[in-house]
Structure formats: C-alpha cells, structure tokens
Amino acid sequence: MIIPKPSAAAGESAETYHLVARGGGIEVEADQPAGRFYGRRTADQLRAAGPVPDLTIEDGPRFAWRGLMLDVARHFFDVATVKHVIDLMAAYKLNVLHLHLTDDQGWRIEIDTWPKLTAVGGATQVGGGRGGFYTKADYAEIVGYAAERFITVVPEVDVPGHTNAALASYPELIADGAPLAPYTGTEVGFSALVPDKPGNERFFADVFGEIAEMTPGPYLHIGGDEAHTLSEAAYIAAVTRIHEVVAKTGKRLIGWQETAVAELPTGAIVQYWNPHESPDAVRRAAAAGNQVIMSPADHTYLDMKYDAGTDLGQDWAGYVSVQDAYDWDPASVIEGVDERHILGVEAALWTETVETRADIEYLLLPRLAAVAEVAWSSGAKDWNDFRARLGVHAASWADQGLNFRPEPRL
Ligand code: TNX
Numbered sequence: 001m002i003i004p005k006p007s008a009a010a011g012e013s014a015e016t017y018h019l020v021a022r023g024g025g026i027e028v029e030a031d032q033p034a035g036r037f038y039g040r041r042t043a044d045q046l047r048a049a050g051p052v053p054d055l056t057i058e059d060g061p062r063f064a065w066r067g068l069m070l071d072v073a074r075h076f077f078d079v080a081t082v083k084h085v086i087d088l089m090a091a092y093k094l095n096v097l098h099l100h101l102t103d104d105q106g107w108r109i110e111i112d113t114w115p116k117l118t119a120v121g122g123a124t125q126v127g128g129g130r131g132g133f134y135t136k137a138d139y140a141e142i143v144g145y146a147a148e149r150f151i152t153v154v155p156e157v158d159v160p161g162h163t164n165a166a167l168a169s170y171p172e173l174i175a176d177g178a179p180l181a182p183y184t185g186t187e188v189g190f191s192a193l194v195p196d197k198p199g200n201e202r203f204f205a206d207v208f209g210e211i212a213e214m215t216p217g218p219y220l221h222i223g224g225d226e227a228h229t230l231s232e233a234a235y236i237a238a239v240t241r242i243h244e245v246v247a248k249t250g251k252r253l254i255g256w257q258e259t260a261v262a263e264l265p266t267g268a269i270v271q272y273w274n275p276h277e278s279p280d281a282v283r284r285a286a287a288a289g290n291q292v293i294m295s296p297a298d299h300t301y302l303d304m305k306y307d308a309g310t311d312l313g314q315d316w317a318g319y320v321s322v323q324d325a326y327d328w329d330p331a332s333v334i335e336g337v338d339e340r341h342i343l344g345v346e347a348a349l350w351t352e353t354v355e356t357r358a359d360i361e362y363l364l365l366p367r368l369a370a371v372a373e374v375a376w377s378s379g380a381k382d383w384n385d386f387r388a389r390l391g392v393h394a395a396s397w398a399d400q401g402l403n404f405r406p407e408p409r410l
Helices: 033-048 079-091 136-148 164-169 199-214 232-249 257-261 280-287 322-326 357-364 367-376 383-399
Strands: 017-022 025-029 055-059 065-071 096-100 152-156 219-221 252-256 269-272 292-294 342-349
Touching: 017 033, 025 033, 033 055, 033 079, 033 383, 065 079, 065 367, 079 096, 079 136, 079 357, 079 367, 096 136, 096 342, 136 152, 136 199, 152 219, 199 219, 199 232, 232 252, 232 257, 252 257, 257 269, 257 280, 269 280, 280 292, 322 367, 322 383, 342 357, 342 367, 357 367, 367 383
Parallel strands: 065 096, 065 342, 096 152, 219 252, 252 269, 269 292, 292 342
Antiparallel strands: 017 025, 017 055
C-alpha cells in the first residue's frame, strides 16, 4: 500500500491536496492546480497498488524545492529524452528540473550573439561522440512540457570554471589566445575564464541576458564549482562580477557551495554538494539569510554507483545505495543549517558515464523516488516501510518497460 506520510505543511501551500477513496472511486480536492496534479499522482500510485481501500489523505510537501539536476553537457540528451526524465519527475511530485547546460565537454544551449559556443563547443562530448545542443525552440519546448507538469526549469551556465567548451570556441576573447582543443575526458577543475580578458564582460552580459530571456522561471544558476586554476581572489572577483550581471536580469541567483566564499547578494541561493569540503561558508551564508538547497553527494548524487557491482557511475562520494538516498534528513546535514534555511532538496545526475536513456533510468530508479520522498514527506521515515512500498513501484516500472535497478531485498 502506498500511503504518503501526512505532512506538517498540509493545508498551507498551493501544492497541497485532499484525497478521498470510497468504494473503489478516488476524489481529489485542492485549492490550486498544482495540488490537484499531485493528488492525481497519488491516485495513480494507489491504483497501481491494487484495489483501493477506503481512505482519506491530507498531503502537502515539506520543501518548496524538490529538484533533479540533469547534466546534458558531459553527454548530450535530446529533447525527447529530457521529456522522459520530466515524466519520471512528475510521477514523484518533483517540481524543479535543473539543467547543467555547459561544461568542459560541451556547450548545449544556443546563444545568438556567440554562435561558436554551440557550433564549436557543442560539437562533441565525453568519449568524443557528436554532442549536440538545444536551439532556442528546443529549449522552449522543454520549458513548456515541464510547466504543464508544474516543473520549473532552472538553467545552469557554469562559470568561471568548467568552461573548456566556451574557451575553445572563443580562445581570443575569453582565454589566453592560444588555440584550445575540445575536451572529451572526465577530469574536473582544470579550466577557467581568464581574469581581465576584455571579452569576459560582454560574454557574461550576452550569455546570461539571453538565458534570462529564455527563462520564464525566477532562477538562474551560475555554477561556480571547482575553478581550481584561479586564485581565491580571482575567483571571488569573477563570482562577484557574475552576480552583478545576473542581478541586472532580475532573476534570482543560485550557485554551487563554492560561491559562498564571495559576498552573496540578498536572495542568492547556495547549493550544497561536497561532503569532503568544509561547510563553513554555507553555514555563514545561511546565517546571513541566504537559502540553501541540499544536494549532499553521499545521498543525492545519483551518478554514484549503488554498490561495488554497479557498472555505471562514479564512486568519489562513496556508493549511494537506495537506503542512503532515502535515510537522511536535510535539516541534519550541516549543523546550523536548519529547516528554516533550507529551500529544498535536489538530486543530481552527472553524466560522465551515462550515455543512453536506459542508463539514466537505471541510475534514477529507484533512487529518484527515495530522494523525492525525502523532499516531500515530513513524517517520520521508515526504511523498511519504504522498501516494502517500492515493490509496487518496481512492478509499475517493469510494466512500463523501464530499466530500473531491482533492489535485492524488495
Ligand atoms: C562534481 S558537483 C562536480 C561535477 C562532476 C560530479 C561527478 C559539482 C558541482 N561538480 O562536475 O560531474 O562531481 O560526480
């Protein structure tokens, strides 16, 4: 039986719903369309579990931000595949698709004023394949498909590090001028826009300006991770400048945890990810009123292997079993970063090892359902109860022909 845990937030947000099952019929009531949508998703799960007993559910989310990040830079995924991921998210009431659109291995979004970003930077990917990119029309199609499912798309252009694809496209403007080869490996941290190059200013303004125009949602993600070749001073200067440029677009800024070493503008959001680094700067940012998105790699990095026997994936943050993805509390990850500082939870699928739709499915299922429950439910979590409920999901994934990972002890 799949009965969502009642949430403390029930009755308080546009996403809450009331569900009544009587005599096999199910009725959903909600104040707002999003709540109605989520009520129907719960009804889908109830029906998938077999004959529906009489019951009443009052439900609403613990966190406003329930996300999945998809890296389309390391390997490119076409619009149809992204829509498929959106469908999986919608089934579990996730509401933010964060697209990691640029990295060393590829630039995946059309920018009219800098056409070589996609012509050159978009033409390859990890392993040397053809890569690809989204035209503005493709991107609008993704944004529209997501919106119909109450999912906001958050674009990430990762700067100033993770920028080999951009540097190789315009070496004379934003790099040191020497020709740069496309990068098809999987190292991180070796690239950065060269400070003080005259092209940087226009690059930031044009790119973030066009991205903002393509984005009906309120957020822009500027990346900011792993710029290891820059001095701390140069890094802070770059991030501060980028913040100023993005502020002009009127969008709300998000950056990976590294950006918290800079002075963050009011309203900027920090995304925590690396359990190997000190969370001090994130704690300071939270204390200063900046909200935090929780993506601790040891619980939410769904590109980590499930265990030693998993072919796909990485293991730098350890293995992430289904239980690891389920059994954690976002408000207990960083001392001093509490419920009131946390905007929400986001899973991440980096794609260095991920090439196909089937690969995506295998790493997401069942762990995406686990992280989704962490983000949604404020009831006490019980791993054995979740594991038992997963059996119903697994049967439905099998019916849909999805390539999920069977939990050994379901
Ligand atoms: C760390 S998470 C990265 C990514 C890699 C990922 C692989 C983050 C902000 N940076 O560049 O793809 O690990 O797990």
